[in-house]
Amino acid sequence: MGATALRNGPSPVPAPIDSIVEVRGISKTYGNVEALRGIDLDFPRGKLTSLLGPSGCGKTTLLKIIAGLTRADGGTVAINGKRVSAPGPERAFVFQDFALMPWATVTRNVAFGLELRGTNKAEREETAHRYIAEVGLAGFEDKYPHELSGGMRQRVGLARALSVDADVLLLDEPFSAVDEQNRRKFQEDLIRLRTNQNKTFIFVTHSIEEAVYISDRIVLLSPRPGRVSQIIEPEIDRSGDPERIHRDRHYLDTVEEIWQGLKQYVE
Amino acid sequence: MAVSIRTEGEAAGLAPLSNRSTSGASWDQPIILRLVSIVLFAGIWEVAGRIPVSFAFPTFSDTIVAFFGLLADGSLATAYLSTLQPLVLGVVLSAFLGVGLGTICGLWRTGEWLMIPVFIVLQAAPVAAFIPMVTFVYGIGMTAKTLAVMILALPVIVLNTYKAVRNVNESLLVMCRSFLGTRWQTVAKIILPDASPVIFAGLRLGVAAGFVGVVLAELLITPTGIGDLITFHRSRADYAEMYATIASIIALSTLTLVFLQWVEVRVFRPESRGA
Numbered sequence: 230m231g232a233t234a235l236r237n238g239p240s241p242v243p244a245p246i247d248s249i250v251e252v253r254g255i256s257k258t259y260g261n262v263e264a265l266r267g268i269d270l271d272f273p274r275g276k277l278t279s280l281l282g283p284s285g286c287g288k289t290t291l292l293k294i295i296a297g298l299t300r301a302d303g304g305t306v307a308i309n310g311k312r313v314s315a316p317g318p319e320r321a322f323v324f325q326d327f328a329l330m331p332w333a334t335v336t337r338n339v340a341f342g343l344e345l346r347g348t349n350k351a352e353r354e355e356t357a358h359r360y361i362a363e364v365g366l367a368g369f370e371d372k373y374p375h376e377l378s379g380g381m382r383q384r385v386g387l388a389r390a391l392s393v394d395a396d397v398l399l400l401d402e403p404f405s406a407v408d409e410q411n412r413r414k415f416q417e418d419l420i421r422l423r424t425n426q427n428k429t430f431i432f433v434t435h436s437i438e439e440a441v442y443i444s445d446r447i448v449l450l451s452p453r454p455g456r457v458s459q460i461i462e463p464e465i466d467r468s469g470d471p472e473r474i475h476r477d478r479h480y481l482d483t484v485e486e487i488w489q490g491l492k493q494y495v496e
Numbered sequence: 497m498a499v500s501i502r503t504e505g506e507a508a509g510l511a512p513l514s515n516r517s518t519s520g521a522s523w524d525q526p527i528i529l530r531l532v533s534i535v536l537f538a539g540i541w542e543v544a545g546r547i548p549v550s551f552a553f554p555t556f557s558d559t560i561v562a563f564f565g566l567l568a569d570g571s572l573a574t575a576y577l578s579t580l581q582p583l584v585l586g587v588v589l590s591a592f593l594g595v596g597l598g599t600i601c602g603l604w605r606t607g608e609w610l611m612i613p614v615f616i617v618l619q620a621a622p623v624a625a626f627i628p629m630v631t632f633v634y635g636i637g638m639t640a641k642t643l644a645v646m647i648l649a650l651p652v653i654v655l656n657t658y659k660a661v662r663n664v665n666e667s668l669l670v671m672c673r674s675f676l677g678t679r680w681q682t683v684a685k686i687i688l689p690d691a692s693p694v695i696f697a698g699l700r701l702g703v704a705a706g707f708v709g710v711v712l713a714e715l716l717i718t719p720t721g722i723g724d725l726i727t728f729h730r731s732r733a734d735y736a737e738m739y740a741t742i743a744s745i746i747a748l749s750t751l752t753l754v755f756l757q758w759v760e761v762r763v764f765r766p767e768s769r770g771a
């Protein structure tokens with residue numbers, strides 16, 4: 230399929246050269262619901278990897294296990310070669326429901342991770358202001374979350390995750406509560422951020438288009454119990470005009486290819 | 497899509513805010529409206545006193561005159577000096593103890609099982625019936641009056657705090673954990689601010705109950721302070737003085753509640769201050 234590197238079949242997947250997050254044999258069962266079974270995955274450093282799959286296949290569960298927010302029943306997660314089982318400074322989470330403190334201003338919300346770490350006020354506010362500008366919210370520093378639109382609130386969530394300077398950003402469907410226009414704009418910003426910030430992004434979505442548009446790598450999960458069914462690397466040139474990418478033949482082919490792969494689960 | 501936006505907003509605890517900010521808006525309404533309301537109230541009182549509804553019901557103007565009389569002869573000041581000590585002590589103790597115990601019960605299962613049933617019973621019971629018992633055990637001094645205040649004020653403060661802490665926004669807790677918040681930080685920076693509107697509602701009810709407690713104690717057990725002043729003027733059929741005393745304690749109670757609300761908005765929930 231042209232430049233699209235495609236590996237079929239379930240795990241194991243050969244490890245890429247430099248992977249920052251290594252997931253080995255992760256399984257998770259809630260009561261009698263088997264959410265994940267034997268997940269082996271490597272996330273290459275500095276890349277944006279999407280977890281894509283039908284609703285309920287365990288994407289959020291996997292992301293929260295990587296974040297250390299949910300315990301796995303079996304298997305290990307290693308960050309930079311070190312096993313982790315709790316949240317750590319090298320990871321930061323962007324929540325689907327934003328999780329902003331309604332009583333705190335944008336600045337305090339963005340600086341909250343640093344506040345918890347004991348960074349002094351002047352320093353953390355300076356950092357916060359920098360990232361508020363970075364996500365395009367300059368001028369809203371002293372507003373409260375209820376004064377912002379959904380899209381702007383999620384930008385606050387993103388700025389908060391950026392400001393703790395973690396190596397890995399974990400995003401759980403960050404745009405699902407954001408309207409379509411903002412979503413597009415946000416996706417473009419994310420591509421730009423990924424280029425400037427040199428961070429690793431792990432991004433959960435159930436939109437094929439979104440995954441293909443922004444990802445270096447797409448991990449397709451099968452429905453319950455969630456397993457890795459396919460890994461796709463859409464090598465799309467994102468340097469040009471975003472509108473052009475959406476019409477790019479390679480982009481459209483990749484979307485179609487993934488849809489063909491997923492269709493079996495929907496029927 | 498629009499539906500899902502709304503759900504998310506509610507999940508993040510943002511929807512109630514819009515209510516809060518509308519109620520905050522009435523805060524800024526022209527002071528004239530409030531004055532009109534007070535004048536209207538005074539007018540109706542005056543008319544009712546002149547009809548008169550009862551021979552024991554003084555007019556508004558007589559009551560005002562009596563009020564200044566009580567101020568001038570110092571009897572109001574003496575009475576308040578004696579009433580305010582157990583009241584302030586009891587309310588302050590109840591506030592700290594109540595918020596503390598409520599938080600512990602909200603966070604700690606064993607504490608919840610040990611204490612919550614007691615406070616539920618206390619809140620349901622006609623607590624005023626305990627006041628003579630308190631006198632029986634502690635005599636008729638300051639201790640008994642302080643206890644009377646606390647018996648009435650504490651349960652509602654504990655129960656409100658407990659409920660608020662139990663129902664704290666789950667996703668904020670996860671957020672705090674993911675950004676490496678310690679247990680203490682979670683309590684101080686997430687749980688208490690998130691619970692503060694309900695805690696303050698409990699505090700307002702508790703303070704009002706504390707006023708009831710102190711007046712009851714003074715009417716029922718220790719003939720001192722405001723309670724004594726009311727009884728004294730009633731026994732002499734000085735109804736204007738009696739009403740002036742009652743009105744003064746109602747006014748004080750109201751002012752205290754308004755002050756509490758001000759502190760809440762100013763210190764704990766600045767976002768609800770409105771535009």
Ligand SMILES: Nc1ncnc2c1ncn2[C@@H]1O[C@H](COP(=O)(O)OP(=O)(O)OP(=O)(O)O)[C@@H](O)[C@H]1O
Binds near residue numbers: 262287289435
């Ligand atoms: N805390 C929990 N308790 C019980 N079952 C759970 C819990 N969390 C998730 N599950 C179940 O595990 C499965 C995977 O859930 P998960 O939220 O990870 O899926 P998802 O891929 O993120 O789905 P969606 O696209 O709807 O967000 C689902 O069937 C869900 O019902």
Ligand SMILES: [Mg+2]
Binds near residue numbers: 288289
């Ligand atoms: Mg999910």
